[in-house]
Each structure stands twice: as C-alpha cells, then as structure tokens.
Amino acid sequence: AQSVTQLGSHVSVSEGALVLLRCNYSSSVPPYLFWYVQYPNQGLQLLLKYTSAATLVKGINGFEAEFKKSETSFHLTKPSAHMSDAAEYFCAVSDRGNTGKLIFGQGTTLQVKP
Amino acid sequence: EADIYQTPRYLVIGTGKKITLECSQTMGHDKMYWYQQDPGMELHLIHYSYGVNSTEKGDLSSESTVSRIRTEHFPLTLESARPSHTSQYLCASSDRVNEKLFFGSGTQLSVL
Numbered sequence: 001a002q003s004v005t006q007l008g009s010h011v012s013v014s015e016g017a018l019v020l021l022r023c024n025y026s027s028s029v030p031p032y033l034f035w036y037v038q039y040p041n042q043g044l045q046l047l048l049k050y051t052s053a054a055t056l057v058k059g060i061n062g063f064e065a066e067f068k069k070s071e072t073s074f075h076l077t078k079p080s081a082h083m084s085d086a087a088e089y090f091c092a093v094s095d096r097g098n099t100g101k102l103i104f105g106q107g108t109t110l111q112v113k114p
Numbered sequence: 115e116a117d118i119y120q121t122p123r124y125l126v127i128g129t130g131k132k133i134t135l136e137c138s139q140t141m142g143h144d145k146m147y148w149y150q151q152d153p154g155m156e157l158h159l160i161h162y163s164y165g166v167n168s169t170e171k172g173d174l175s176s177e178s179t180v181s182r183i184r185t186e187h188f189p190l191t192l193e194s195a196r197p198s199h200t201s202q203y204l205c206a207s208s209d210r211v212n213e214k215l216f217f218g219s220g221t222q223l224s225v226l
Contacts, residue, residue, distance in 0.1 A: 004156075036217075043118075043204065043217035044157075090157065102215070103173075104149075104157040 002027045002093050006105035014113050019063075019078040021108050023091030026072065033074040034092040034102065035065055044090065050074060061085070086112045117141050120205050120218035127195055128226050135190045135221045137205030146188040147215070149204040150174060157204065163188055195225040 007022040025031060035047040048059025055067040065076045074091060088109050092102040118139040127133055139146065148161040149172075159172030163182040177199070178192050188207075192199055205218040 043219040044206075044215075045217070046214055049214070092157075102157075102159070106156040 002031065002103045004091050004093050004103055004105035006089075006091050006108050008108055009106065010109045010111065012111040012113060013081045015083055016080050019076070019081045019085065019110065021076040021089050021091075021110065023065075023074045023076065023105060024072055025074060025091075025093045027093055031093045033065075033067060034094070035059065035063070035074075035076050036090040036092060036104075038088040038090065038107075040087070047076070047089070081110075081112045083112050083114065086110055118205065118207055118216050118218045120203075120221050122221060123219060124222045124224075126224045126226065129194075129196055131195050133192050133195055133223070135203055135205075135223070137188045137190070137218060138186050139188075139207040139216070140186060141207065141209070141216065142185065143207035143209045143216075144185070145208045146182065147206040147208075148172070148178075148180060148188070148190050149206065150176065151202045151204060151220075153202075161190065195223075197225045199223060200225050 003026045005024045033050040036044040037047050038044050047063050048057045050057050050067045058064045063078045065074050067074050088107045090107045091105040094102045121136045144165045146163045149157040150160050151157045158174035160174050160176040161172055161180040163169045169180050178190050180190050202220050202222050204220045206215045208215045
C-alpha cells in the first residue's frame with residue numbers, strides 16, 4: 001500500500017528565506033510523486049510532478065523538488081519565499097498504472113512573515 | 115486555466131436532507147474524481163469514474179453516491195445528510211493521456 005507523510009503541519013518562514021517542505025513516501029512500486037498547492041478559497045493546483053525522468057523537478061512559481069529513492073523523499077524547496085507563497089501544500093503519490101488515484105499527505109500550511 | 119466547476123461553493127443544511135453536489139468540466143476529460151477533505155487532514159478519494167456509465171468507490175468509504183451519465187457531469191448525492199458528512203468535497207478531472215489533475219474550487223458542506 002502506498003502512503004505519504006508530510007513532516008510538519010505548519011511551517012513559518014520569513015520573506016526571502018528558504019522554503020523547505022518535507023515529504024516522505026512509501027510505495028512498493030516505483031511511484032509518481034506530486035506537489036499540489038491550495039490557496040485560500042481556491043481549488044488545488046499542481047506545482048510539479050515526478051514521473052521517472054530527471055530526479056530534480058522544477059515546477060511553477062520557482063518551486064522545485066528532488067526525488068531521492070534512497071531516502072524515499074520528495075521534499076519541496078524554494079530559494080526565496082514570497083508573501084504570495086502562503087498557502088497549504090500537499091504531497092501526493094500514485095502508482096504508475098493509475099495516476100488519477102492519488103494518495104495525499106495531510107498537508108503543510110506555509111506561513112510567510114514580512 | 116482549468117475549466118472545472120463545482121456548485122454550490124458553500125452549503126449549510128439540516129440533518130436528513132437529500133443533497134446533490136454538482137461538478138462539471140468542459141475539457142472533455144474521461145476521468146473524474148471526488149475527494150473529501152477535513153480541515154488539516156489529507157484528501158481522501160471517495161469516488162471516481164473513467165467514463166460515461168463508469169463509477170467506482172474510492173479508498174475512503176462514503177455513504178454518498180455518484181453518477182456519470184454525461185462526460186462533462188459527475189454529481190455526488192447524499193440521500194440523507196448527517197453531521198458526520200460535514201467536510202469539504204473536491205471534484206477533479208484528468209484526461210487519459212496527461213495525468214495532470216484539474217481541481218474545482220470545492221464545496222464546503224455543513225450539516226447541522
């Protein structure tokens with residue numbers, strides 16, 4: 001069975017500081033991995049996805065994530081936080097045969113302080 | 115920009131009422147999904163469909179039902195709402211080639 005664990009339900013950073021949101025997965029088969037963002041009162045939006053090409057994946061809004069098989073991790077980073085990055089971030093995993101059936105982590109709320 | 119719409123955006127209703135949450139997409143996607151999300155909790159898949167007349171239950175057991183009579187429409191129905199059904203319900207769709215999911219803005223349901 002697949003599962004996702006997001007370490008830290010709340011992360012607070014200062015504007016301009018590094019953003020690091022942690023995600024560890026468990027999967028018996030090579031997974032697809034995703035990061036989604038949910039801004040207040042909006043639906044989920046795909047930030048980036050890993051589908052077995054390059055292990056360092058670049059997404060929208062300056063975010064990137066690195067797939068590390070040895071650590072079963074897919075942490076999300078951004079070099080310099082912006083106020084507009086404040087949102088809820090979800091890590092998700094799916095198997096390669098059915099990418100619509102995503103297993104989501106419980107989410108991390110990112111707060112950006114001025 | 116994603117063309118997937120959910121109505122209503124908010125719904126407050128009394129126990130025992132029958133409700134239908136609407137979800138429509140204009141992208142011609144075959145696959146559609148319903149997720150349930152409680153505050154601070156992960157999303158759970160409750161229903162999905164791979165095309166017209168195809169519906170399956172998801173990983174989380176739900177008392178709701180769905181139908182897929184038209185490609186663009188995937189409504190979710192609760193025959194008798196209860197306070198335990200209070201949650202956010204997110205609809206999503208994707209096509210067969212590109213696995214990218216498009217999400218609606220969600221319906222926040224409160225059952226009193």
